[in-house]
Amino acid sequence: MKQTLPPLPQISGQFELIDTHCHLDMAAYQSDLDSVIESAVQYGVKRIITIGIDYPSSRQAVNIANQYANIFATIGFHPHDASQATIEALKELAELAQNRSVVGYGEIGLDYVKNYAPRDVQIKVFKQQLNLAKDLNLPVVIHDREAHEDVRNLLRSVGPLPKGGVMHCFSGDVQLAQEMIDLGLHISIPGVATFANAHALQEVIRFVDLRHLLLETDGPFLAPVPYRGKRNEPKLLLYTAQMVAKIKQLSIDTVAQATTTNAVRLFQLPETTTNDPR
Numbered sequence: 001m002k003q004t005l006p007p008l009p010q011i012s013g014q015f016e017l018i019d020t021h022c023h024l025d026m027a028a029y030q031s032d033l034d035s036v037i038e039s040a041v042q043y044g045v046k047r048i049i050t051i052g053i054d055y056p057s058s059r060q061a062v063n064i065a066n067q068y069a070n071i072f073a074t075i076g077f078h079p080h081d082a083s084q085a086t087i088e089a090l091k092e093l094a095e096l097a098q099n100r101s102v103v104g105y106g107e108i109g110l111d112y113v114k115n116y117a118p119r120d121v122q123i124k125v126f127k128q129q130l131n132l133a134k135d136l137n138l139p140v141v142i143h144d145r146e147a148h149e150d151v152r153n154l155l156r157s158v159g160p161l162p163k164g165g166v167m168h169c170f171s172g173d174v175q176l177a178q179e180m181i182d183l184g185l186h187i188s189i190p191g192v193a194t195f196a197n198a199h200a201l202q203e204v205i206r207f208v209d210l211r212h213l214l215l216e217t218d219g220p221f222l223a224p225v226p227y228r229g230k231r232n233e234p235k236l237l238l239y240t241a242q243m244v245a246k247i248k249q250l251s252i253d254t255v256a257q258a259t260t261t262n263a264v265r266l267f268q269l270p271e272t273t274t275n276d277p278r
């Protein structure tokens with residue numbers, strides 16, 4: 001039986017969202033990437049930042065970004081892949097960063113849920129990459145799962161990040177959100193915000209000023225309600241924007257405008273919204 005899902009929210013012609021965190025290089029999009037990007041644009045998600053997690057995926061992110069004028073890339077070693085981040089590999093990433101479609105460094109950070117790489121390696125590589133991002137003059141995209149205290153301490157120890165950054169898929173409480181904002185970071189809201197039990201995240205949305213918020217899908221993972229459990233993709237960002245608007249009692253246009261302005265400023269995106277090839 002075909003499942004009937006509610007229509008996506010109605011949007012105006014001027015409406016623009018930016019999906020600041022998606023993994024377009026992953027196998028989940030291999031067969032229909034063009035239509036994923038096209039339908040995102042139709043639903044107002046006019047620009048997408050595709051995120052690298054290791055060297056091959058960073059290179060692939062750059063390749064995709066070079067094919068579409070509305071896609072941008074970040075590069076980095078995810079904490080899961082920290083063991084691969086040799087000095088040589090970091091040098092290769094620094095070279096990749098010279099590509100003009102690279103707008104950020106990450107995702108980098110600590111993951112104490114999966115622990116695919118030993119914690120001491122994760123910490124060492126996170127620190128190296130924070131410093132590399134500074135050298136490269138790029139904002140950072142930070143992954144933090146159950147590692148709040150160590151992430152906070154490391155960020156403090158490396159000192160100010162001149163280009164700022166974002167706590168991607170934020171999973172902390174209001175207090176951590178404030179501490180990260182004080183460190184110059186944005187708070188990125190994933191589709192998890194639409195889950196019925198996401199009380200802490202909904203509280204964070206209520207508390208944090210719109211000027212510090214970004215929106216992301218983290219596709220293909222974490223699809224928002226009513227697509228929970230299915231493949232996530234950039235167009236579904238509308239549900240997250242709608243939830244943020246509902247919680248903050250603002251219009252979806254206001255949320256779109258503010259979060260898009262934040263993303264453009266943080267990642268220094270050029271003013272282009274077409275999807276013509278570069």
Ligand SMILES: [Zn+2]
Nearest residue numbers: 021051107218
């Ligand atoms: Zn991610």
